Amino acid sequence: MSNPSLLILAGDGIGPEVMAEVKRIITWYGDKRDMPFDISEDLVGGCAYDKHGTPLTDETMAKAQEVDAVLLGAVGGPKYDDLDFSVKPERGLLRLRKEMDLFSNLRPAQCFDALADFSSLKREIVAGLDIMIVRELTSGVYFGEPRGIHMEGNERVGINTQRYTESEIARVARSAFELARRRSNKVCSMEKANVMESGVLWRQVVTEIHEKEYADVQLSHMYADNGAMQLVRNPKQFDVIVTDNLFGDLLSDAAAMLTGSLGMLPSASLGLPMANGRPKALYEPVHGSAPDITGQGKANPIACILSFAMALRYSFDAGAEADRLEAAVEQVLADGARTADLLGPDGGSPISTTQMGDAILAALDASL
Numbered sequence: 001m002s003n004p005s006l007l008i009l010a011g012d013g014i015g016p017e018v019m020a021e022v023k024r025i026i027t028w029y030g031d032k033r034d035m036p037f038d039i040s041e042d043l044v045g046g047c048a049y050d051k052h053g054t055p056l057t058d059e060t061m062a063k064a065q066e067v068d069a070v071l072l073g074a075v076g077g078p079k080y081d082d083l084d085f086s087v088k089p090e091r092g093l094l095r096l097r098k099e100m101d102l103f104s105n106l107r108p109a110q111c112f113d114a115l116a117d118f119s120s121l122k123r124e125i126v127a128g129l130d131i132m133i134v135r136e137l138t139s140g141v142y143f144g145e146p147r148g149i150h151m152e153g154n155e156r157v158g159i160n161t162q163r164y165t166e167s168e169i170a171r172v173a174r175s176a177f178e179l180a181r182r183r184s185n186k187v188c189s190m191e192k193a194n195v196m197e198s199g200v201l202w203r204q205v206v207t208e209i210h211e212k213e214y215a216d217v218q219l220s221h222m223y224a225d226n227g228a229m230q231l232v233r234n235p236k237q238f239d240v241i242v243t244d245n246l247f248g249d250l251l252s253d254a255a256a257m258l259t260g261s262l263g264m265l266p267s268a269s270l271g272l273p274m275a276n277g278r279p280k281a282l283y284e285p286v287h288g289s290a291p292d293i294t295g296q297g298k299a300n301p302i303a304c305i306l307s308f309a310m311a312l313r314y315s316f317d318a319g320a321e322a323d324r325l326e327a328a329v330e331q332v333l334a335d336g337a338r339t340a341d342l343l344g345p346d347g348g349s350p351i352s353t354t355q356m357g358d359a360i361l362a363a364l365d366a367s368l
């Protein structure tokens with residue numbers, strides 16, 4: 001059997017800096033856990049535009065379709081702000097998501113004990129928090145037709161259309177139920193069935209899939225506005241939340257802030273299973289290219305490292321190894337290791353991106 005394959009697209013800004021630490025961790029798994037990966041690397045975003053005049057070449061796109069998982073750093077930067085929309089760095093990322101049909105976006109909100117005071121909420125509300133928001137990523141109001149701005153009489157009207165097919169709802173619901181089975185077996189589905197027909201259909205389809213295929217999972221429904229309130233009132237009541245593209249966009253950002261720094265947040269975007277049974281998959285930190293700190297050794301690599309932990313869990317069926325990596329991160333934070341973004345108001349002396357990588361590798365060694 002050949003090794004599992006990874007395509008690394010480090011991208012722009014701090015992308016290559018944080019990805020360098022992930023590469024050391026991948027090497028560690030090859031050396032110390034007998035888990036070698038076949039790695040290829042390529043360009044995405046501004047750096048691809050600089051070299052090829054496009055943020056993602058057809059060749060890179062084809063490679064992404066072939067590998068078992070794609071790891072992405074970040075794209076963008078002020079240098080590219082004035083480019084035409086069609087070649088902006090973000091278009092590279094959107095093309096990957098679209099052509100790989102990555103409809104299920106997983107955003108964990110996990111609060112490490114050592115960072116609980118970072119949240120804008122009280123420690124007791126967020127300490128130990130571990131929830132997962134599953135956002136539908138390829139349909140809904142961001143894609144629905146008709147859309148646009150046109151004249152009606154003598155004033156402009158802006159139009160977007162919320163549209164979901166049954167099969168689009170069913171596949172993301174399945175993805176959430178599958179995930180819940182690996183966690184605490186609880187799904188809360190959020191929509192606005194009280195005021196939107198697409199929400200009524202969403203609730204019906206999620207309920208049908210649940211009854212037919214996942215009756216062992218506990219399912220509840222909540223209106224998304226109440227969901228937003230509950231997320232900041234008592235987030236620990238949730239395990240997996242499944243919701244549409246628009247509500248997921250808002251709810252996952254709100255949930256992200258429960259945990260403190262942007263430098264801590266991983267994500268996964270999954271599609272349908274490939275011939276080998278693994279889902280099409282792209283793993284990336286939630287943060288951007290952070291031009292304000294690029295090249296200074298200040299970037300926190302943890303979001304990108306935890307994205308690789310998600311790859312171990314969701315692409316490579318190595319849940320115990322993902323646990324090991326997450327525990328190593330938790331350990332170094334408990335020991336007081338802090339990049340600059342993790343220093344509280346009381347200050348302290350930050351460690352560099354590489355030193356954070358060193359500390360996590362040492363904690364991995366100690367776990368053996």
Ligand code: NAD
Binds near residue numbers: 077078341
């Ligand atoms: P950003 O996430 O890059 O940065 C926001 C703030 O968080 C900055 O102060 C930054 O220094 C800090 N930060 C982010 N990641 C960090 C890390 N790992 N460690 C320490 N601090 C970190 O968002 P922005 O400034 O709005 O955008 C910058 C560029 O990134 C833009 O070109 C934007 O389009 C792009 N962007 C890309 C992605 C992506 O690649 N998925 C996501 C968001 C923004």
